[in-house]
Amino acid sequence: MIESGTMLKNRYRIEERIGSGGMAEVYKAMDTSLNRYVAIKMLRSEYSSDATFVKKFKGEAQSAAGLSHPNIVSVYDFGEENGTQFIVMELVEGITLKNYIEMKGKLDIKEALNISVQIAMGLSAAHDKRIIHRDIKPQNIIMSRDGNVKVTDLGIAKMADSTTITTTAAGTVQYISPEQARGGYSDEKSDIYSLGITMYEMVTGDVPFQGETNVAVALLHIQSEMVPPREIEPSIPVSFEKIILKCTQKKPDYRYASARDLIADLRKVLSHPDGEYVVMPKKVAPSGSTVIMNDDEVESVKAGIERDDKEVISSSGAGAD
Secondary structure (H helix, E strand, O other), X not given: OOOOOOEEOOOEEEEEEEEEOOOEEEEEEEXXXXXXXXXXXXXXXXXXXXXXXXXXXXXXXXXXXXXXXXXXXXXXXXXXXXXXXXXXXXXXXXXXXHHHHXXXXXXXXXXXXXXXXXXXXXXXXXHHOOOOOOXXXXXXXXXXXXOOEEEOOHHXXXXXXXXXXXXXXXXXXXXXXXXXXXXXXXXXXXXXXXXXXXXXXXXXXXXXXXXXXXXXXHHHHHHOOOOOHHHHOOOOOHHHHHHHHHHOOOOHHHOOOOHHHHXXXXXXXXXXXXXXXXXXXXXXXXXXXXXXXXXXXXXXXXXXXXXXXXXXXXXXXXXXX
């Protein structure tokens, strides 16, 4: 833990710790050069001492710094202090979408749509720059006091490659795409899947898949159908349900081709809640068909996630990832 008053790069004065997780700690700090508050995320020593990890982290921090969008938390700077790597980000006063859902139980449709559009707009801007988040979840969405919705942790998520679970609290697996759960290739459509799970939680108050272990939940994402959201909350417009189900198809090719296409459908829901404009993939059950995995595939998922569980358990805290 960094003490209050510590200076980084002779510029950033640490004020207080505001978050802690398995991979990093987050501090509120004063940028004395520009006289503004910022958030500083400092990697834990076990990550800062890994040269490959640091190289990827720095590269993705620089990529994220090139993004400027009202629905993305800005990255301002990257540095090192006494062997510890850190990034300097926009400080957003507010709460996470996860906290907001917990406070309200579930969101009304208009609000959920507004939040979904803003998240998708942030993702669209990132995808246009060839940056994939790979860890979209309500914990990584900040609801600012002025009503803006901002996506955070862009660079860190991509830096983690196909093993995002290792850099986050166990809850991440509840939003992971089937291809990520398998440890395979992930792209823009993986972000769309995770946003679909996030939308599901916003309108129903809960995630579709739960289990006693990360392995159990990951296998559900790969193998099982979710309960359609209107079976839980009948007031959800038919069109909004179809959007959520399309986002969460097991096969990436059956999802929206881009966040931009998703935004177009989301914006139609308020004016045409029962419209037939959401094009579902042919010959596929709306919620995605059950997938049967062979024993080798199941063991591969178990091995990867059990390894990640150990790494998460060995680290303390939550919420900074």
